[in-house]
Amino acid sequence: MESELFGYAPGAFTGASKNGKQGMFELAYKGTIFLDEIVEVPMVLQAKLLRVLQEREIQKVGGVAPQKVDVRIIAATNKNLEKMVENGAVRDDLFYCLNVIPLTIPPPT
Numbered sequence: 001m002e003s004e005l006f007g008y009a010p011g012a013f014t015g016a017s018k019n020g021k022q023g024m025f026e027l028a029y030k031g032t033i034f035l036d037e038i039v040e041v042p043m044v045l046q047a048k049l050l051r052v053l054q055e056r057e058i059q060k061v062g063g064v065a066p067q068k069v070d071v072r073i074i075a076a077t078n079k080n081l082e083k084m085v086e087n088g089a090v091r092d093d094l095f096y097c098l099n100v101i102p103l104t105i106p107p108p109t
Helices: 002-006 043-055 081-086 092-098
Strands: 031-036 071-076
Touching: 002 043, 043 071, 043 092, 081 092
Parallel strands: 031 071
Antiparallel strands: none
């Protein structure tokens, strides 16, 4: 998942392309990236997403230099995000960075 979002440097791991790969954040430059089921993201990756939100930069897998990105992020989940924060499944600092304009969409009746 990390290499899909952030890309990877040439030869970063066994089977990696010799040319490296752009990640979704690079491909979405000056656009919007949609992260569905944000609560399913592992804690280690949540920290890296927080860096994108705060510093506006990524570091490719196997890369050494950070790279600036300019993207809007929309995150979604069908779970109670505040309870997930209370239970420790979602970082509270990531929650507060993502919770800028919350939209609650009720289930269909």
